[in-house]
Amino acid sequence: MPTQERSEATRQAILKAARAVFLEQGYQAASVAEICARADVSKGAFYHHFETKQGLFLTLMEAWLAGIDRQLQALRAESPDMGSALLRVADMAGEIFDTANDQVPMFLEFWSEARHDRAVWQALVEPYRRYEAVFTEWMKEGMAQGVIRKTDPRDAARTLVALSVGLLLQGLLDPAPSRRVETPRHALHLLMDGLREAPG
C-alpha cells in the first residue's frame, strides 16, 4: 500500500477500535493502550493521528453528528414544505435513534464530563447550538409557509431538540427494540401536532 493509504487505514483501524472500547468500557475507563492493542497499532502511530483520547472521542462524535446532519439536509431537500419535512423527521427519528443508541452512553459520559472540562463543554455546546439554529430556521420557514403556527421559533426548535435528546436517553432504559423505533416516531408526531397550524 502507498504510505498515504496505509496511514488512512491505520486511522480507520484506530477509530474502529476506539468505538468498540468506548462502548464496552465507557469513555473514562477506556485507555489509549487498550485502543492501540485492539487496533494493532503502536502508541506512536496513535499519537500521530490523534493528540489525545479526548480528540479521538470528539472525532467519533463529530462523525456521528455529521451523518445526522446529512440525513436532515437530504430529507429537507426532498420535502415540498416544512410541515412535511418535520413529519418526515418524526418518521425518520425511530431509525436514527435506533442506530444512535449505541453511541448515547458515550455522549452521556461526555456530557457529565463537560461540567469539569472547558474543551468538552465547547465541543458539546457547539453541535447543540447548531441543531437549535437549524431547527429555528426550519420553524421560521414553516411559519412563513403557514404550516407551523406562529410561536417563538427558537423555543419551538429547542422543544424539538429537547424531546429528541430525552428520547435518546429513554431508549437506553428500554430493553424492547421495537419501542425504541415506535415511541420516538409517535412522540415526535404528537409534538408536531402541537406545532402545526390548525387547518381552516
Add this chain to the structure above:
Amino acid sequence: MPTQERSEATRQAILKAARAVFLEQGYQAASVAEICARADVSKGAFYHHFETKQGLFLTLMEAWLAGIDRQLQALRAESPDMGSALLRVADMAGEIFDTANDQVPMFLEFWSEARHDRAVWQALVEPYRRYEAVFTEWMKEGMAQGVIRKTDPRDAARTLVALSVGLLLQGLLDPAPSRRVETPRHALHLLMDGLREAPG
C-alpha cells in the same frame, strides 16, 4: 441533645455536605473522606448512617424525586380535570426545572454509571418507570374525560417524560436563567397542544 436527635442532626449534616461535595466535584470524584471533613463527622459516624457513597447518593436522589412526586400529587388534587392538571404541570415545569438544575449533573453522572453497575441501573430505572406509570394513568383519565385525544397513553406519557428529561439537560447548557424557566413552560405547552382533544 438526646442521642436520637444528635444522630438525626449528624445524618442531616452528612446529607448537606454530600450535596455540596457532589455538586462541586461530581459523583465519581467525590470522596467519603471529603464529605466527612465537610460535615465535621468521623468515618465511623458516616458508615453508621450510610453503607456506601452510592447509598448516600441514592438517598439524595430519592429525596429530590419524592419532592417532585408530592408537587405533582398536590397539583393533580387541585385540578378540576386532567387537561388543566397537565397544563399546570407545564406551568410548574419551569420552576421545578430551575430548582432541579443543580441536581442534574449528578443525575447525569449517575446515568452514565448505570451502564456498568446493576444497582445503579435499578435505582435509575425504577423512578423512570414510576413517572411513566403515573403519567400513563393521567393520560388514560384525560382520555376518559375527553380532554386528551385518543392515542397510546403509554407513548403519550413517555413523550412527556422524555421531553422533561431533555429540557432538564438543555437547561444545563443554557447560561440564561430566564430561559431555564420560560423555555420548559413553552415547550410543555406545545406538547400539550398536540395532546389535547381538538375542541368541537
